[in-house]
Amino acid sequence: MSTLFCRNLQRRFGKTVAVAGVDLDIAAGEMYGLIGPDGAGKTTLLRMLAGVLKPDAGTIRMAGVDVVRQPERVRSLLGYMPQRFSLYADLGVLENLLFYADIFGVRGAERRQRIERLLAFARLEDFRDRPAGQLSGGMKKKLALACALIHRPRVLLLDEPTNGVDPISRREFWDILADLHLEGVTILVTTPYMDEAERCQRVGLMHEGRILRQDTPSALQTWVPGRMLAVYAGDLAAIAAAVASFPGHLDHHTYGDRLHVFVAPDLTDPEAALAEHLRACGLSFRQILSDTPRLEEAFIHLIAHREDESIRAGARLPSVEL
Amino acid sequence: MFIQILNLTWKELIQLRRDRFLMLFLIVAPTLQLVLLSHNAARGVRDLTVAVLDLDQSNLSRELVAMVDNTREMRVLYHPRHRQDLEQLIADGLAQVGLVIPPSFTRDFYRLGPQPAQLQAILDGSNLLVGSNGGRVLEGVVQRFIADHLGPAAEALDLGGVEVVTTAAFNPAFDYRWFTLPSMLVFITYQVALVVAATGFVREKELGTLEQLIVTPLRRPELIIGKALPAVVVAFFNFLVLYAVIRLGYGVPMRGAFALLVGTSLLFVLAVVAQGTLVSVLTHTQQQAVLIVFLMAILEVTLSGYLLPVENMPLVMRGLAQVSALQHHMTLVRAIILRGATLPMIGGHVLALAAFAVVGYAVAWRTFTRSL
Known part of the structure; x- marks a missing residue:
């Protein structure tokens, strides 16, 4: 029996279908x-x-x-952190924690202990009197998490918890989540960051109100058909133009100092073939390496593929031709 | 820069167009305001209820009574036999004007007695408009009465005369503040209660804090009461301070029971906070809530009897005034403070306030579903 379960979940706002039938078993x-x-x-x-x-x-x-019929009955086991900062900006860090502790019925010595632990956990001990509205983005998120954890929930729903947070605070935040995970808390987290998704046990890819695929992060990467080659070169624009005419080319994107090229899986020794092709075009490059696609590429590929299907053949862009 | 301003203006216009509450406010409120105010300003006082104690019982006195009754402003509805009955009619608020015609009226009118004829007018001084207009109308009637009976020469020949002796009941000095201040006390309490309650929930909605509050074990009634209570406390505290000011600072008398005033005021604050809570539950932004409150306040003040006595309103407005908590409480507070009314005398108003409170919370409760 899964802790969090839903079947055929749907919701529309006027004519917009926000969620179009989602099944989850967590x-x-x-x-x-x-x-x-x-x-x-x-x-x-x-x-x-x-x-x-x-x-x-x-x-x-x-x-x-049943959450739909009896939402009150899950309150005590659920911790929910909305995307928007949802604490009282005019109350201090400690006041916010005390407020939520009070409404969740956490009292006395228990309350003091938990708050101290959470303040330490979120590294907010030195800011207990600062109004929540005056905290930095990362501290606000950590405080929101602390407030969501005050009643020791068994299930945690986090909506883009690290949105707009600097990389160091993001790392800190995920270290906290990792600890909670080890404590056995069931966590559902949405994120726009692929590196964060890669820290989850399972990832679901949602698009247009549906979950397209769900799997472990490593399995997700295998959804990208073909192989990925990384071309390291100076003039990536010229390489990109030349790569499009390479037989077996599926797709490409620049990635920092390199170009990721997706090629058909049936090519023999694609690195050598691509090198040959580029040399024939009169272009120089430092090296070509075979690489595993990152989750991000899998994500972009799946979405592009999906949109492509909906547009149907004929209107396809050459770069995603399969 | 100019383009940027235009861009911004265009964006604001689009937002305005999409904000239905705001549109409602911008179109309906000014229209209503204009209609109601212009209507009232043109009307003046009408149909004041008059009780006549005719001790003369002569043709002349009956003619005078008929003349009073034939004015637009006055209706003679009561003919008490005794002075106590007349006073009781005024104390109960049934008659707004009392007219006493002394037994010697005919004799004195034709200067057959030692002194000029006298009429005694008792005006409900707890209502400024009734008081001031009632006296003016009566004097006008008497002027015409003299002209009709004694002719234009009367004055020149000093043949007759009538002296109108006016007494403002409950407000002997006819101090307008005795009328204004208790009304303002009610009005300010009303405003505070309404604004604080109306911005309660919606503020949480706007800041996103309601989203977090909903996933806590707080239940619906707890949320509603928890948010309503601060408004009740603030408004009630306001009332107590203002009461002290009008009592001690302005020397407005207190003829009724203080406990009754406190009890009814608490009921009133509860009813108004219920309305405010409903506004807050229905709106999405504080701006919307405040604008609606503003519209409500204008309507309620118009209906409250502060600008125009309820008895003088057109039928439709008189009907609407019955569902105005402000109207009931203003009437009730003036009755307690200036006329020393007791609970049985104002029972109807108290019941109305209680009904508003109950209905208001019930509707707010139903409307506020936990799912936003």
Whole structure:
């Protein structure tokens, strides 16, 4: 029996279909990452799972409780952190924690202990009197997480928790999540960052209100057909133009100082063939290496492929021709 | 820069067009305001209820009564037999003007007695408009009465005369502040309660904090009451301070029971906070809430009887005034403070306030579903 379960979950806003039938089975203690472009329906899905928004259709069960019918019964086992900063900006760090502790019925010595632990956990001990509105972006997120954890929830729903946070704070935040994961908390987190999704046990790719695929991060990368070659060169623009005419070329994008080229999987020794092709075009490069596609590439490829299908043949862009 | 301003203006226009509450406010409110105010300003006082104690019982006195009754401003509805009955009619608010015609009226009118004829007018001084207009209208009637009976020469020949002795009941010095201040006390309490309650929920919505509050174990009634209570406390505190000011600072008398005033005021604040909560639950931004509150306040003040006595409103407005908490409470507070009214005398108003409170919370409760 999964801790977080939903079937055929749907919700529309006027004519816009935000969530178009989502099934989820998240096991106890699992850390599940939900990725997808803006407007994919991630926030709407999370709000329904948290019992904040009523679905148009579908069922949700959290630890066996029907969330749609009895949202009150999951309050004590659920921690929810909305995308927007949702604490009281005019209250201090400690005041916010005390407020949530109070409404969750955490009292006395227990309250003091938990708050001290959470303040240490979020490294906010030195800021306990600072108004929440005056914290930095990263500190706000950590405080929001601390408040969501005050009642020791078994399930944690986090909506883009590290959005707009600097890389160091992001790393800190994920270290905290990793600790919670080790403590056995079931976590569902949405993120626009692929490196974060790669820290989850399972990743679901959401697009246009549906979960297109879900798998482990490593399996997800194998969804990209063909092989990926990284071309290191000075003039990437010229290389990119030449690569398009390479037989077996599927797709390419620049990636920092290199060009990632996707080629058909049936080519024998594609590195040598591509090198030959580029030399024939009169271009120089430092080296060509075979590489595994990153989650990001898998993500972009799947979305592009999906949109391509909906456009149907004929209108395809040459760079995604399969 | 100019292009940027235009861009911004265009964006604002698009936003305005999409904001239905704001549109409602921008179109409906000014229209209503204009209609109601212009209507009232043109009307003046009408149909004041008059009780006549005719001790003369002569043709002349009956003619005078008929003349009073034939004015647009006054209706003679009561003919008490005794002075106590007349006073009771005024104390109960049934008659707004009392007219006493002394037994010697006919004799004195034709200068057959030692002194000029006298009429005694008792005006409900707890209502400024009734008081001031009532006296003016009566004097006008008497002027015409003299001209009709004694002719234009009367004055020159000093043949007759009538002296109108005016007494403002409950407000002997006819101090307008006795009327204004209790009304302002009610109005300010109303404003505070409404604004604080109306911005309560919606502020949480706007800041995103309601989203977090909803996933806590707080239940619907707890949320509603928890948000309503601060408004009740603030408004009630306001009321107490203002009451002290008008009592001690302006010397407005307190003829009724303080406990009754406190009890009814608490009921009133509860009813108004219920309305404010409903506004807050229905709106999405504080701006919308404040604009709606503003519209409500204008309507309620117009209906409250502060600008124009309810009895003088056109029928439709008189009907609407019955569902105005402000109107009921203003009437009730003036009755307690200036006329020393007791609970049985103002029972109807108290019941109305209680009904508003109950209905208001029930609707707010239903409207505020936990799912946003």
